[in-house]
Amino acid sequence: MPLPAQIDTSSPKHLRDKYAIIGVGETSYTRGSGRSTRALGTWAVRNAIEDAGLRAGDVDGMLSYQSGDSTFAPFIAGDLGIRLNFYMDVFGGGSSTEALIGMAMGVIEAGMCKTVVIFRAMNGYSQVRIGGTGARSAVPVTGDMLHSRAYGWQSAGQLFSFTFMRHMYDFGTTPAQVAAVRAAHSAHASNNPKAYYKKRVSVEDVLASRIICKPLHLLDCCVETDNATAIVISSAERARDGRHPRVLIRGVAGRVCKPRADMHYQHGPISTVAGKYAREILWPNAGVGPEDIDVTGSYDAFTFTTMLQLEDYGFCKKGEGGQYVSDGSIRLGGRRPNNTSGGHLCEGYTHGMNMVIENVRQLRHDVDDSCPLGADGKRRHSYDYREGGCRQVERCEVSANLGWAMPGTGSAMVMRRD
Amino acid sequence: MSIRAEYLGMPLSIDELDGENLAFFQHCAAHDFHLQVCESCNLLRYPPTTACPWCMGQRARWVAVEGKGAVHSYTEVHHAIQPAFKASTPYLVLLVDLDTQNGKPSAEEALRVVGNLVTPEGKLAAAEAVARVGIGTRVRMVFTDVAPGLALPQWTIDDSVEQPKPWRYPQD
Numbered sequence: 001m002p003l004p005a006q007i008d009t010s011s012p013k014h015l016r017d018k019y020a021i022i023g024v025g026e027t028s029y030t031r032g033s034g035r036s037t038r039a040l041g042t043w044a045v046r047n048a049i050e051d052a053g054l055r056a057g058d059v060d061g062m063l064s065y066q067s068g069d070s071t072f073a074p075f076i077a078g079d080l081g082i083r084l085n086f087y088m089d090v091f092g093g094g095s096s097t098e099a100l101i102g103m104a105m106g107v108i109e110a111g112m113c114k115t116v117v118i119f120r121a122m123n124g125y126s127q128v129r130i131g132g133t134g135a136r137s138a139v140p141v142t143g144d145m146l147h148s149r150a151y152g153w154q155s156a157g158q159l160f161s162f163t164f165m166r167h168m169y170d171f172g173t174t175p176a177q178v179a180a181v182r183a184a185h186s187a188h189a190s191n192n193p194k195a196y197y198k199k200r201v202s203v204e205d206v207l208a209s210r211i212i213c214k215p216l217h218l219l220d221c222c223v224e225t226d227n228a229t230a231i232v233i234s235s236a237e238r239a240r241d242g243r244h245p246r247v248l249i250r251g252v253a254g255r256v257c258k259p260r261a262d263m264h265y266q267h268g269p270i271s272t273v274a275g276k277y278a279r280e281i282l283w284p285n286a287g288v289g290p291e292d293i294d295v296t297g298s299y300d301a302f303t304f305t306t307m308l309q310l311e312d313y314g315f316c317k318k319g320e321g322g323q324y325v326s327d328g329s330i331r332l333g334g335r336r337p338n339n340t341s342g343g344h345l346c347e348g349y350t351h352g353m354n355m356v357i358e359n360v361r362q363l364r365h366d367v368d369d370s371c372p373l374g375a376d377g378k379r380r381h382s383y384d385y386r387e388g389g390c391r392q393v394e395r396c397e398v399s400a401n402l403g404w405a406m407p408g409t410g411s412a413m414v415m416r417r418d
Numbered sequence: 419m420s421i422r423a424e425y426l427g428m429p430l431s432i433d434e435l436d437g438e439n440l441a442f443f444q445h446c447a448a449h450d451f452h453l454q455v456c457e458s459c460n461l462l463r464y465p466p467t468t469a470c471p472w473c474m475g476q477r478a479r480w481v482a483v484e485g486k487g488a489v490h491s492y493t494e495v496h497h498a499i500q501p502a503f504k505a506s507t508p509y510l511v512l513l514v515d516l517d518t519q520n521g522k523p524s525a526e527e528a529l530r531v532v533g534n535l536v537t538p539e540g541k542l543a544a545a546e547a548v549a550r551v552g553i554g555t556r557v558r559m560v561f562t563d564v565a566p567g568l569a570l571p572q573w574t575i576d577d578s579v580e581q582p583k584p585w586r587y588p589q590d
Binding site for chain 1: 425428429430431432433436439443463464465467471490491492493494495496497498499500501502503506509511513526527528529530532533534553570585587588589
């Protein structure tokens with residue numbers, strides 16, 4: 001790819017393109033997996049290792065993230081006969097994937113291991129529901145939670161809505177504008193055989209769905225699913241022997257916080273999210289800017305999160321996120337499609353990892369849509385984005401993933417095709 | 419000493435080692451809102467913290483703070499996820515800018531205190547009141563008694579002042 005002008009900063013330029021994502025894998029996205037998180041994680045990790053063309057003995061590092069709802073790396077490694085030189089299981093959700101990819105780069109750089117698998121395994125529908133109902137809603141309220149859960153302010157949608165509502169107030173963002181995110185992602189999912197929700201929905205469908213908590217309608221919220229996802233990271237040098245075109249990591253930003261991460265609403269403007277800070281690390285590290293990006297993976301736990309992040313990472317002017325997500329830009333065939341798998345709103349919920357997997361496949365020019373396979377096993381993409389058709393982005397060279405834990409915390413990554 | 423109580427069927431507790439929250443809710447139980455003020459930089463903070471988030475100061479004392487302010491943002495919950503709140507939908511969760519220390523230490527900051535919209539007696543507000551409140555609504559603090567040493571600070575419409583026209587979610 002033609003490299004864009006370098007932004008001069010103190011960022012670690014020597015790490016640009018030094019590491020690569022060499023394998024990706026997942027289970028199916030279901031409601032009712034009928035399997036333990038250990039079994040789900042094992043199959044996802046195995047699929048990612050096979051995708052990389054590796055064997056168990058080639059992997060010696062493992063990272064995972066979870067929130068008390070999953071298994072741990074030593075069990076997955078044990079099941080697959082992987083002998084680890086490094087592992088770490090961390091607490092966390094949607095800001096983890098990109099942050100852990102940065103950690104994997106760091107531990108390989110430090111000489112602690114050579115190839116790292118990152119996984120997220122969860123029964124987000126059938127066991128610990130990600131929307132917060134069931135067991136999670138009944139936990140005793142103690143200590144700092146007395147300032148939140150005691151007010152019926154507990155689920156992600158409830159906790160984030162102050163930000164969403166204030167963005168509407170500050171900038172005139174409308175419900176119809178953000179509903180366009182669901183419409184776009186559902187169109188993408190209709191071309192994704194793996195997606196849990198494949199039906200296309202309209203802006204009107206979103207606005208007609210029931211209110212969960214204002215400003216969120218049911219269809220502004222993501223799907224709860226059971227699944228596991230995994231990715232394999234190694235040095236770009238080792239990736240030369242891989243089965244796929246190399247997908248190189250340009251730069252990462254991990255778990256960047258607004259001031260007062262404990263109660264970020266103490267700092268304003270509350271309609272600004274952590275991306276405002278993360279972008280000051282991401283773009284200089286990657287040596288590219290928003291205008292260089294061909295496809296985005298802006299976290300869509302809610303329609304609003306996609307919009308807020310695209311805005312604060314600079315894909316449009318501050319306050320114009322509603323316009324950006326509703327003018328066709330983020331749809332397949334638009335100038336910069338977002339979440340071409342259907343994302344968390346439609347494909348399945350994996351706390352961010354499936355959006356990275358999708359962009360890896362986009363950069364390989366080998367996204368798994370319904371286009372026919374050629375004799376070489378690669379798809380012959382039609383770039384016809386009508387329902388049931390293609391979802392490969394044409395000439396896809398550079399991607400950005402924008403992970404989200406909450407308005408006050410986010411992670412991000414830029415990847416490029418070699 | 420730790421506190422164990424029940425509110426709307428929810429178990430609430432404060433551990434005996436959680437000195438900051440024990441002190442905060444003890445003042446609330448006396449219907450007297452107090453926040454920590456830093457002895458180094460003289461700034462208030464919310465919610466209770468161990469050190470001063472503005473200057474890392476170690477020492478703080480509890481001072482009375484007027485419970486008045488304006489709604490900065492809100493959510494109106496129609497689908498409660500906690501069993502305790504299912505009978506009370508729709509209910510409001512308010513983020514309120516206190517008048518005290520508003521715009522300090524920087525223009526972007528305020529003491530933003532969370533609470534439900536409640537009646538002056540501290541019960542979750544009925545639908546007619548919920549429909550009157552939005553961004554800008556002037557509110558005053560009241561308390562919901564839970565147990566000895568534990569009351570929740572809450573918000574009710576301040577009828578003693580002329581209300582601005584609130585901003586409400588546009589589908590209303």
